[in-house]
Amino acid sequence: MSFGECTVMLQDVAYQLELLIDGQYVSGCLTNFEWYIKGGRPTWAWFEELLAVIPPPDCIDKFTVKCTWMQQMFSDLPEGVDEETVWRYARAYIMMLLPTQLFSYKSGTRMYIRWLPYVVRLEDMDSYSWGSTALSWLHRCLFRVANKNVVKLAGPLQLLQSWIFWRFSDFRPDGFDAFHWLLASMYAIDY
Structure with missing residues (x-):
């Protein structure tokens, strides 16, 4: 050209x-995610703490979860929910947004949960x-x-x-x- x-x-x-x-x-958790688990807790326990739900076993594969399950669980925020529920839905939305828009993989059917450390404190996302x-x-x-x-x-x-x-x-x-x-x-x- x-x-x-x-x-x-x-x-x-x-x-x-x-x-x-x-x-x-943004580093560390992208390649060594298991090292960044807060307090040495199991990954999925931390996931449940932040999103108040745990995926069924058929939707989990190591550090990934099916995108369809995440969409079904967090697609519509119910009316009149408390502030903590809004924060959970915001975390879920960002966890879906990052691997599907900015850091997409070829499969498109599963998403890595390695973004957990970044959605713990949403107020820090813009830093x-x-x-x-x-x-x-x-x-x-x-x-x-x-x-x-x-x-x-x-x-x-x-x-x-x-x-x-x-x-x-x-x-x-x-x-x-x-x-x-x-x-x-x-x-x-x-x-």
Whole structure:
């Protein structure tokens, strides 16, 4: 191509997804989750403490839970619930959002619960550098898909799509010139 080499950079993440690119790093629990279990408690006991429910055994596989079970349990917040229930639903929503939008895997049917340490204190969520973590995950996924035997791409694909549309106007769909609250949402496709 005439433009040479180029890649998604940290400023693209900040501009297109409006994610924080500085702050506390997101690490540790992503690779060594079992080391970060608070007080040495079993993982699923901690899960139950935070979300007040434990998945049935057929929905659990090591450190993953079926996405369909999470959606069924936490899709609709009942009317007139107490503040603690609202916090539980918020934790569940964020735990579903992170592995399905920013840190997606190819299967899409299961989600890792390694995000538990980050949803314990929801008021601290905005102090983490989610943008740099999402960018590193995207680059890792792009590296993996470069293998000729890999057939599916995972990762923050809305970031990749938005970056492509922003940088290469020839690939941009017609009728998406209006700016919305996120640059990435400008290219959202309604199905």
